[in-house]
Amino acid sequence: MSEPRPGRILISEAELRARIAEIGQAIARDYAGESPILVGVLQGAFLFMADLIRAVAIDLTTDFIGVSSYSSAAKSSGQVRLLSDLSMPIEGRQVVIVEDIVDTGLTLSYLKRNLEARHPKRLRTCVLVDKIERRQVEIELDYVGFTIPNVFVVGYGFDYGGLYRNLPYIAELEGG
Numbered sequence: 001m002s003e004p005r006p007g008r009i010l011i012s013e014a015e016l017r018a019r020i021a022e023i024g025q026a027i028a029r030d031y032a033g034e035s036p037i038l039v040g041v042l043q044g045a046f047l048f049m050a051d052l053i054r055a056v057a058i059d060l061t062t063d064f065i066g067v068s069s070y071s072s073a074a075k076s077s078g079q080v081r082l083l084s085d086l087s088m089p090i091e092g093r094q095v096v097i098v099e100d101i102v103d104t105g106l107t108l109s110y111l112k113r114n115l116e117a118r119h120p121k122r123l124r125t126c127v128l129v130d131k132i133e134r135r136q137v138e139i140e141l142d143y144v145g146f147t148i149p150n151v152f153v154v155g156y157g158f159d160y161g162g163l164y165r166n167l168p169y170i171a172e173l174e175g176g
């Protein structure tokens with residue numbers, strides 16, 4: 001049996017660029033004069049974050065938060081653990097969580113609860129890829145790049161066994 005490999009391209013580099021430019025413009029419009037903090041969720045969101053912030057043409061600051069990636073069994077129990085925290089207080093600030101993907105919704109719903117408890121002025125969510133079929137908990141998303149079917153994706157931050165995060169497009173994992 002061969003190892004699974006990146007196969008069919010689901011979202012091309014040009015499609016990513018165009019959609020991220022649109023989201024960036026929407027964020028810039030919504031937060032003009034407010035200097036928001038964009039919070040990237042490690043690890044997967046670092047590529048999206050890097051491209052997104054360059055598409056948001058207003059003053060902003062960035063920070064990162066790390067959460068555990070438990071096995072899917074543990075995840076479905078709703079346990080999510082903070083691995084590395086923000087470097088700054090967010091009380092009274094406009095905050096946007098930047099995530100690469102929402103699947104069950106458990107990670108983002110944990111993060112929303114955790115950050116809301118710090119009393120930001122307003123907390124919104126920006127997600128590149130929504131795998132809505134897999135949702136277990138209802139969650140409100142404010143900015144969404146793409147909705148995809150329930151397939152395993154790699155590239156543009158998404159990995160398989162640590163590989164393929166560096167692909168400039170999002171592909172379906174095939175074979176194995």
Ligand code: PRP
Nearest residue numbers: 042043044069101102103104105106107
């Ligand atoms: C992915 C993704 C989200 C989470 C979404 O992280 O980056 O944080 O899963 O899944 P959920 O909606 O079912 O909670 P992953 O555990 O793959 O870690 P990584 O970002 O470090 O690759």
